[in-house]
Amino acid sequence: MVRTTFLNDPNAVWLKGNLHSHSTNSDGKLTIDEMRKAYIEHGYDFLAISDHDFYSDTRALSDDKLTMIQGFELYGNATDGKDIHLHFLWEDAIEGIEPNTKVKLPERTGEVTSRFSYDMRKKGAFVQLNHPHWSMLASTEVEDENPYHAVEIINYGTEWLENTGDGSVFWSEMLYRGVKLWGTGSDDNHNGAPLDDMYSDSFGGFTVVKARDRSPKAIMEALFNGSFYTSTGPSIYDFYLDGDEIHVVCSPCERIFISGHTRPYQRKLGRHVTEFVTKLKGSEKLVRAECMDAAGRSAYTNPIYLT
Numbered sequence: 001m002v003r004t005t006f007l008n009d010p011n012a013v014w015l016k017g018n019l020h021s022h023s024t025n026s027d028g029k030l031t032i033d034e035m036r037k038a039y040i041e042h043g044y045d046f047l048a049i050s051d052h053d054f055y056s057d058t059r060a061l062s063d064d065k066l067t068m069i070q071g072f073e074l075y076g077n078a079t080d081g082k083d084i085h086l087h088f089l090w091e092d093a094i095e096g097i098e099p100n101t102k103v104k105l106p107e108r109t110g111e112v113t114s115r116f117s118y119d120m121r122k123k124g125a126f127v128q129l130n131h132p133h134w135s136m137l138a139s140t141e142v143e144d145e146n147p148y149h150a151v152e153i154i155n156y157g158t159e160w161l162e163n164t165g166d167g168s169v170f171w172s173e174m175l176y177r178g179v180k181l182w183g184t185g186s187d188d189n190h191n192g193a194p195l196d197d198m199y200s201d202s203f204g205g206f207t208v209v210k211a212r213d214r215s216p217k218a219i220m221e222a223l224f225n226g227s228f229y230t231s232t233g234p235s236i237y238d239f240y241l242d243g244d245e246i247h248v249v250c251s252p253c254e255r256i257f258i259s260g261h262t263r264p265y266q267r268k269l270g271r272h273v274t275e276f277v278t279k280l281k282g283s284e285k286l287v288r289a290e291c292m293d294a295a296g297r298s299a300y301t302n303p304i305y306l307t
């Protein structure tokens with residue numbers, strides 16, 4: 001039996017996108033049109049304008065070059081009062097969220113934040129915990145029972161700004177505990193610097209979905225099902241289990257790691273490693289892969305859960 005998180009459909013398409021960005025509707029420096037143009041020019045297939053506490057309605061802007069995903073980023077609080085940012089994404093409309101309108105919590109407490117997030121999940125939104133390391137959040141501060149579909153493990157904007165955009169350890173710790181979350185990656189760009197500048201926070205972290213087609217519905221389906229990988233550089237072309245054999249196929253990398261719900265990890269090293277075939281050790285509750293290139297940039301698959 002073959003198992004994979006990637007959509008098993010010969011007609012499926014791979015689509016590259018940014019799920020997290022800010023326009024002039026919040027603290028971003030580029031207009032939505034400027035953002036669209038920039039992402040089309042850089043070969044992206046989809047984009048979410050996720051302004052702070054504001055839903056920028058971009059549904060009318062979807063075309064055959066760039067699919068627009070709907071959403072916003074919410075200022076919330078963790079249970080102990082720490083600032084956290086929550087992400088909500090959807091394909092078309094969510095009851096109670098008005099287009100081009102502020103969305104604000106009535107009160108910034110952990111309880112109100114959690115209730116709002118569960119409510120959005122119930123109404124059909126994809127719910128994500130953003131940049132946990134930037135929020136100085138420890139994984140132990142997130143309960144096993146939580147409203148999230150995913151945690152943002154790559155946040156290029158905060159990585160570039162303060163070296164705090166890597167949520168991969170946070171994610172590993174959640175997975176070790178048996179909490180099932182997908183891992184996404186994005187730019188979280190504000191464009192305070194020109195796009196071609198060294199200080200630009202665009203085009204560094206992305207999510208690639210394997211979807212039925214380019215529609216917002218198909219892209220959201222891929223997100224909900226974990227049919228995607230996230231990366232700061234390398235590409236992953238396949239990741240699956242054939243019986244007890246693990247297969248990873250990627251662009252040329254130096255290291256491929258396979259990990260489970262605990263150590264030990266398996267690895268393959270080399271100058272131009274593009275494939276790793278190995279066997280399950282037998283006790284894994286999940287398997288996932290990380291492919292790292294010579295520049296230290298990583299691509300992460302989602303876990304294939306075995307229990």
Ligand SMILES: [Zn+2]
Nearest residue numbers: 073085130131
């Ligand atoms: Zn944020």
Ligand SMILES: [Zn+2]
Nearest residue numbers: 020022073188
């Ligand atoms: Zn943001």
